[in-house]
Amino acid sequence: MSTKPYVDLTRAQWSALRERTPLPLTADEVERLRGLGDVIDLDEVRDIYLPLSRLLNLYVGATHGLRDALNTFLGGAQRGTPFVIGVAGSVAVGKSTVSRLLQALLARWPEHPRVELVTTDGFLLPKAELEQRGLMSRKGFPESYDRRALTRFVADVKSGKEGVAAPVYSHLTYDIVPGERLTVHRPDILIVEGLNVLQPALPGKDGRTRMAVSDCFDFSVYVDARTDDIERWYLSRFRKLRQTAFQDPRSYFHTYTGVSEEEALDYARNTWRTINRPNLEQNIAPTRGRATLQLHKSPDHKVERLSLRKL
Ligand SMILES: Nc1ncnc2c1ncn2[C@@H]1O[C@H](COP(=O)(O)OP(=O)(O)O)[C@@H](O)[C@H]1O
Numbered sequence: 001m002s003t004k005p006y007v008d009l010t011r012a013q014w015s016a017l018r019e020r021t022p023l024p025l026t027a028d029e030v031e032r033l034r035g036l037g038d039v040i041d042l043d044e045v046r047d048i049y050l051p052l053s054r055l056l057n058l059y060v061g062a063t064h065g066l067r068d069a070l071n072t073f074l075g076g077a078q079r080g081t082p083f084v085i086g087v088a089g090s091v092a093v094g095k096s097t098v099s100r101l102l103q104a105l106l107a108r109w110p111e112h113p114r115v116e117l118v119t120t121d122g123f124l125l126p127k128a129e130l131e132q133r134g135l136m137s138r139k140g141f142p143e144s145y146d147r148r149a150l151t152r153f154v155a156d157v158k159s160g161k162e163g164v165a166a167p168v169y170s171h172l173t174y175d176i177v178p179g180e181r182l183t184v185h186r187p188d189i190l191i192v193e194g195l196n197v198l199q200p201a202l203p204g205k206d207g208r209t210r211m212a213v214s215d216c217f218d219f220s221v222y223v224d225a226r227t228d229d230i231e232r233w234y235l236s237r238f239r240k241l242r243q244t245a246f247q248d249p250r251s252y253f254h255t256y257t258g259v260s261e262e263e264a265l266d267y268a269r270n271t272w273r274t275i276n277r278p279n280l281e282q283n284i285a286p287t288r289g290r291a292t293l294q295l296h297k298s299p300d301h302k303v304e305r306l307s308l309r310k311l
């Protein structure tokens, strides 16, 4: 028997595990959930994400069983708390598509219809503060977030608090939206998506260990791919955004619509090499082994292998 903490599965082995789980989404719905540049079709949903939604449904059920055990022990009926799923991985690896698909698929199960999704970008420090602290070239690194507020948010949701609010980030303005809030109302499941959600806690100033966001996770997914492939996806997405979202004069990147494609791509390449790749290598990839499930993507975005943590 392997001594690794993971069971490795090929795509074919994994897809056979969906059993009779019906496909609840249409091609149009999948198209709407797809991120810019991501390749995802009904085959991918059926082979990869349906088995995952079945596994998660089993995990949620098992957690309810544990809750019953706890209530027996406590001799009272504690109200349940949301089942929290973390989704981690590099910039441009396709976390948003995975998270939106999971949200849509999990909400179709009658046992847990209310599934909310929160991205950690809402907890980035506002642009003015990043500038003031000299952190604009560290955007996405752990220190560019208000980690305390993020941890408090997830801990509050996980403890069953009603009406927990998160700030909201705009990719258009590249900044936090002043005054805007997203409020989570005791969902059955909360998905927390972000680069750094599997980071271990940093010691506080007093040297004592703090809580990490991942301490609240009931399950976590790491979306994995080769660094060169992710760079290619990042650049090709930048090229597409230049023709779409950047055209809006309010876009932070609007100036890149007025220069040559080569010049715009040089900027994107530089951002990848100086910010996103070092962040992947130094902070994000080292957390892969903390995930419950690793999805390994091939150069065409399709999941080719999976690693599932043993229990
Ligand atoms: N500059 C941008 N302008 C508009 N949308 C963007 C920009 N950068 C990224 N996005 C979109 O924001 C979402 C999150 O992107 P990202 O954080 O790189 O994670 P991932 O690609 O892993 O989902 C994606 O849907 C992406 O298409």
Ligand SMILES: CC(C)(COP(=O)(O)O)[C@@H](O)C(=O)NCCC(=O)O
Pocket: 091, 119, 120, 121, 122, 139, 140, 193, 194, 195, 196, 271, 275, 276
């Ligand atoms: C907003 C992000 C930090 C991702 O945030 P997340 O939701 O993963 O916390 C990232 O998409 C980003 O903007 N990175 C900065 C470098 C760049 O422009 O690609």
